[in-house]
Amino acid sequence: MKYDAIIVGAGHNGLTAACFMARAGLKTLIVEKEDHVGGAAVSLSLTPGWTYSNCSYVCSLLRPEIIRALELPKHGLQVIPYEGGAVFNSKGDYFAYLSDHDALRRELIRHSPRDADGYERYARAVMRQCRFIKPLLLRTAPDPVALKPRDISELLFILKRFHNLGAREMAETVRFWTMSIAEYLDQFFETPMIKAYIAGSGIIGTGLGPYSPGTAYVLLHHYMGEVDGAIGAWGFARGGMGSITQAMARSFEASGGEIRMGSGLDRFVVRDGKVRGVVLENGDEFEAETVISGMDVRRTFIDHTDEKELPADFVRGVKRYRFRGSSGKLNIALDGMPSFTGAPKDASFLRGDLHFLDDMEEIERAYDDWKDGRWSASPYVDFLIPTQIDPTMAPPGKHYATIFVQYAPYELADGQWDDANREAFAETVISKIERHSPDFRKLIVHKEIRSPKDIEDQVGLTEGNIFQGELTFDQLLFNRPVPGYAQYRSPIKGLYMCGSSTHPGGGVMGAPGANAAREVLRDLGHRIDMGLSA
Amino acid sequence: MNAPATSAARPVPVPQVLSGLEPGPFHDRLAALNHQQAWMNWMGYASPSVLDTVEFEYFAIRNQSTLFDISPMCKYAIAGPDAEAVVNRLVTRDIRKLKPGRVAYCIWCDEDGQVVDDGTVFRYGPNEFRLCCQEPQLSWLEDIAWGYEVTIRDVSREIAGLALQGPTSCALLRDLGLDGIESLKPFGIGSFDIAGVALSVSRTGFTGDLGYELWMAPEGALAVWDALMAAGRLRGLRVIGYEALDMARIEAGFLLPKIDFLSAQTVLRADRAVTPYELGLDWLVALDKPHFNGRRALLELSRKPPRRKLVAIEIERDKPAHNALVYHRKSREVGMVTSALWSPTCKRNIAYAWLDAPYGQTANDHLWVEIYLQKEIRWQRRMARCHPVEKPFFTHPRRTATPPAEY
Structure with a gap:
């Protein structure tokens, strides 16, 4: 059967791209290996009564422009902000990150009046960087060597914004994009627990420690999101993260799109340097002159494309693109609300993100374990x-408790990610939580344990890297995923990329999907307003 | 609140009425929860505008359950053999079609067909009604009832009210043992009790979501409150203030007197009064029923297009168009915004606006709103494209599903 466009993978980026294709009037097909849509934004019920956000678990980065353009609320998406968060230390104290600004200030003063002031300076510094970077998210990264008029004007756009920051802030920006989160936070804070709380956003999902250069950017990446204009706010998708992709799927189908599930891609069909369609594992074949891959760059080109069709330098670029899985996930069904020895009962901050940490060094030691091929003995x-x-x-x-665990290696130094090691990994996490929540263990009625290997096998993210490739400066903007191929196009005519391996990267953002759709539609000669103005 | 002097002979001075805001039947509980110390004046009562944060209170309406004190509403009991005739003479809907145990949203007009107020009519029995509304109406009601066999009583202070609204509200009431609550249809009324206090529960509300209004004697108010709060622990119940409710009511397509329109009885400038047709409430006017207040004028008005119209508009980008003027082709002023909101649930920038004819009726293109934005003390003017859309902005199957789902 022939389509105008085929999208491989019904993750949030594939769906986003597909929605825009269908809205442009193209006959569009999505093929998906699982029997449900979602990719890494899924809600599955593994034990009766409970629904898990099996992979990604909180929502902030999903661009509001995309939510609106695709009418996701009409199709059932509701994002509910959550209140604050906290870190508990081993001495029985906590630092609560409270959403009420005055309360947060009082809490900061409780630990250190200096940190209360430092927080205001820190918040301003991060906000300035967010203001600089946010407009870049829904734009295609310019190619600095292509010298096409569009690339030059985009480069000028970035340079102008950069220049508008002023000399001091330009220096700050460069520092921010290259520094370690630990050193960055040292400029503002003195309380170890406060630094550790904030630093978490700098290491989540990445194979770097808090003292590794580049982690300050990862923090920024997690701050760029918003919930209804509250920059940096995070929320839950009501019904779990799957409700995002389910709403996208309904939006897609409402525009006449078609989804085929249950059989993964075998290969892209390429003739004379042009894509002609796809062949699925079950032998089904579909034709299209436009095929967009939501899979990561390695799976797309190394696993599913005939290497002969690709230039050697491109293949080399894909092969050296770094994934490095560094995190695992536990989803746990609980018989009741666990108590936390450090926290007052019914504390509002328990409704946010909780951590159990003394200081930055504890995270760094957790990272050391990962480098040695072990999961962290005391994980973040x-x-x-x-x-x-x-x-x-x-x-x-x-x-339901969602527990993201940093660090866990993709390959263990000793042994495999078998059931015994998975259980031992979960036990490490549960026993750490138990030190702060004594009744936690006995409330467990079911658990799902996912190592990086499981995430790769089940979700299709290479090495279990949640961003489809590390978010380090060498792999951002016009270098993501491969220099010269950062504008969603590939060396094969008609074959595009729309996954998080492309600019602006991971997180359930939808921006790569929307940007890819814009480039595809441009190539097809569609000059339509995608409805993405902010 | 003062009892009239019973004997003119006793020279006991009557204490002066209190100045300032009056505590309502739930005040003790509200005061304990009002961490922002933010009160507003609702008919002279202290009504919370926000207790913690507007954002979380708002989301509880659309996600869990919320409690809001509606005791300050004006309430009138209308009873007697001619009660139906009196109510039917008052409102523009055909109230004969309203069965006992049902509620109807209504408006009523003066002789010129100009809207006096809107509110809800509860029919408790063949000859027993209650009217709930925002503005005092006693003398207006008495004028209409003149010569009829009916008694009209202001029962505003005799009835405490709570709005329990949100997707888990039915489950919460069921947890409290309200048998049969799940079969109560939208606009239905049932009798129940909570904590030994007799209640009238109506499936009504101002949020456009699943929800109920609970009516009780003020003496039992706190016991009911405490029982609801205890049961609410499992259902995510949150007490909310007016600001969160106002967001939900804009999404739900409800109009607010004094904000979106003025009562014909309060305007100084004659052209400020509005007709049902201008409000887009044609569906509430039953011209086919016998005489009612304003009928002759409304017949006339129904035959010609309204001179202006209150319409729902959607605006590009994300900044709410508070107090904005509306322009045609960015130059000609054709209207103004009354209520505006960035809708967190719809993720749309929404508003109600008065548009002069033919805009909002036959001419719906090239409309712009002029939004003033303050960014770090500097004001900016932004012209944003807008277009009329259908009301309501937010609608959800759970509002009308019977029996309602768990959440």
Whole structure:
């Protein structure tokens, strides 16, 4: 059967790109290997009564322009902001990050009046960087060597914004994009727990430690999001992250799109340097002169494309593109709300992201374990109980805990990611949580354990890297994923990329998908307004 | 609140009425939760505008359950053999079609067909009604009832009210043992009790979501409150203030007197009064029923296009168009915005605007709103494209599903 466009993978970026294709009037097909849509933005029920956000678990980066343009609320998406968060230390104290600004200030003063002031300076510095980078998200990164008029004007756009920052701020920007988060935070804060709380955003999903250069940018990447204009705010998708992709799928189908699930891609069909369609694992064949891959760059070109069709330098670029899985995930069904020894009962900050840490050094030691091929003995966890806010994911009074675990290596130095090691990994995490929440273990009624290997096998993210490739400066903007191929096009005519391997990268943002769609539509001669003005 | 002097002979001075805001039946509970110390004046009562943060209170309406004190509403009991005739003479809808145990949203007009107020009519029995509204109406009601066999009583202070709104509200009431609550249809009324206090529960509200309004004697108010709050722990119940409710009501397509329109009885300038047709409430006017207040004028008005219209508009980009003027082709002033909101649920920039004819009726293109934005103390003017859309902005199947789902 022949289509105008085929999208491989029904993740959030594939769906976003597909929605825009269908809205432009193209006959569009999505092929998906699983029997559900979602990719890494899924909600699955693995035990009766509970729904998990199996992979990604909180929402902020999804561009509001995309939510609006694709009418996702009409198709059932509701994003609920959550309140604050906290870090508990081993001495029984905590630092609560409170959403009420006055309360946050009082909490900061409780730890250090200097940090209360430092926080204002820090917030301003980060906000300035966000203001600089946000407009770049929904734009195609310019190619600095192509010298096409569009690239030059885009380069000028960036340079002008950069220049508008002023001399001092330009220096700050360069520092921000290259520094370590630990050193960056040292400029503003003195309390170890406060620094550790903030630093988490700098290492999540990345194979770097808090003292590694480049982690300050990763923090920025997590701050660029918003919930209804509240920059940096995070929320839950009601019903789990799958409700994002389900809404996208409904939006896509409402525009006449078609989704085929249950059989993955075998290969792209390429003739004379042009893509002609796809062949699925079950042998089904579909024709199209435009094919957009939502898979990461390695799977797209190394696993599913005949290497002979690709220039050697491109293949080399793809092969050296770094993934490095560094995180695991636990999804746990709880029989009740766990208590936390350090926290007052019913504290509002328990509705946010919780961590159990003394200081930055603890994260760095956790990173050391990963470098040696072990999961961290004392891991950094991003622990949330969304069911305190979302009534749809567990029965009343019962709860669901999503636990993101940093660090876990893709390959273990000793042994494989088998059941025994997975259980041992979960045990490490649970026993750490138990030190702060004594009743946590006995409340567990079901758990899902996902190592980086499981994330690769089940979700299709190479090495289990949640961003489809590291978010380090060498792999950003016009270098993402491969220099010269950062504008969603590939060496094969008609074959495009729209996954998080492309600019502006990972997080459930949708921007790569929307940007890719814009480039594809441009190549096809469609001059339509995608409705993405901010 | 003062009892009239019973004996003119006793020279006991009558204490002066209190100045300032009056505490309502739930005040003690509200005051304890009002961490922002933010109160507003609603008919002289202290009504919370926000307790913690508007944002989280708003989201509780669309995600869990919320409690809002609606006791300050004006309430009138209309009873007697001619009650139906009196109410039917008052409102523009055909109230004969309203069965006992049902509620109807209504408007009523003066002799010129200009809207006096809107509100809800509760029919408790063949001869028993209650009217709930924003503005005092007693003398207007008495004028209409003149010569009829009916008694009209202001029961505003005799009835405490709570709005329990949100996707888990039905489940919460069921947890409290309100048997059969799940079969109560939208605009239905049922009798229940909570914590031994008799309640009238109507499936009504101002949020456009699943929700109920609970009506009780003020003496039992706190017991009901406490029971709801206890049961609400499992259902995410949150007490909210007016600001969050106002967001939900704009999304839900409800109009607010004194904001979106003025009562014909309060305007000084004659052209400020509005007709049902101008409000887009044609569906509330039953011209086919016998005489009612304003009928003759409304018949006349129904035959010609309104001189202006209150319309729902959607505006590009994300900055709410508070107090904005509306222009045609960026130059000719054709209207103004009354309520504006960035809708967090719809992710749309929405507003109500008065547009002079033919705009908003036959001419809907090239409309712009002029938005003033303050960015770090510097004001900017932004012309943003807008276009009329259908009301409501937000609608959800759970509002009308019977029985309602768990959430």
